[in-house]
Amino acid sequence: VTLFEPYEPEANRREPADVEVARAEPRDVEALARLVVQRGGLPVEDVRPRFAREVELDDPGHGLWVARLGGEAVAFARLAYQERPADCVPNHQPAGWYMTGVIVDEAHRRRGIARRLTRARIDFLLPRAAEVYYVANARNRSSIDLHADFGFEELTRDFHAPRVSFTGGEGILFRLDLRRRARETAGEREA
Ligand SMILES: CC(C)(COP(=O)(O)OP(=O)(O)OC[C@H]1O[C@@H](n2cnc3c(N)ncnc32)[C@H](O)[C@@H]1OP(=O)(O)O)[C@@H](O)C(=O)NCCC(=O)NCCS
Numbered sequence: 439v440t441l442f443e444p445y446e447p448e449a450n451r452r453e454p455a456d457v458e459v460a461r462a463e464p465r466d467v468e469a470l471a472r473l474v475v476q477r478g479g480l481p482v483e484d485v486r487p488r489f490a491r492e493v494e495l496d497d498p499g500h501g502l503w504v505a506r507l508g509g510e511a512v513a514f515a516r517l518a519y520q521e522r523p524a525d526c527v528p529n530h531q532p533a534g535w536y537m538t539g540v541i542v543d544e545a546h547r548r549r550g551i552a553r554r555l556t557r558a559r560i561d562f563l564l565p566r567a568a569e570v571y572y573v574a575n576a577r578n579r580s581s582i583d584l585h586a587d588f589g590f591e592e593l594t595r596d597f598h599a600p601r602v603s604f605t606g607g608e609g610i611l612f613r614l615d616l617r618r619r620a621r622e623t624a625g626e627r628e629a
Pocket of ligand 1: 442444445446447448539542546547548550553578579583587
């Protein structure tokens with residue numbers, strides 16, 4: 439098990455998977471827990487109750503999306519509104535919406551599933567926010583390419599992100615201008 443998907447821009451691309459993308463529900467908990475365990479995470483007994491709580495969360499500043507294949511969750515992605523505390527360090531990341539992590543089942547990678555989850559979260563935010571952020575390990579080129587396709591741009595490498603450490607590398611803070619994205623996708627529809 440590797441933390442990051444080996445970076446192979448031109449290889450291993452597969453036919454898109456016909457997934458159903460939706461907000462996570464209690465029936466997804468078991469499959470979600472297995473995805474985290476597969477990535478070398480915690481024991482399933484620890485992960486399961488966390489997902490069980492998360493899918494029941496009634497918090498407008500938090501969202502968990504799943505992609506289901508044949509009714510079974512094979513990927514998930516989160517979106518969370520993160521505050522900037524009044525007494526924080528000067529380079530603390532800005533307040534705003536953050537895309538916080540996407541994991542796709544190893545057996546179903548490179549089938550466009552992370553792209554679908556990213557599009558779903560952007561579409562959710564378009565009427566709600568002017569921008570969205572995302573933080574990546576500089577070594578995670580696959581994830582950086584995935585987000586760059588949507589127009590995410592590097593903002594800085596000098597920032598403090600609470601509760602995040604960048605395994606073996608440097609972190610990058612990216613931002614997507616949602617107003618520009620809305621104009622561009624409207625243009626695409628008219629074209
Ligand atoms: C990164 C990850 C989420 C991508 O999921 P995925 O469903 O396979 O990605 P998609 O098929 O939607 O790919 C979308 C784009 O991302 C980029 N990408 C994805 N995997 C890649 C790889 N192995 N090498 C190079 N680029 C890659 C490509 O630009 C790709 O577009 P293309 O296939 O048309 O070239 C998945 O590999 C994963 O779960 N990795 C482990 C967890 C992780 O690192 N998550 C991200 C940070 S929290």
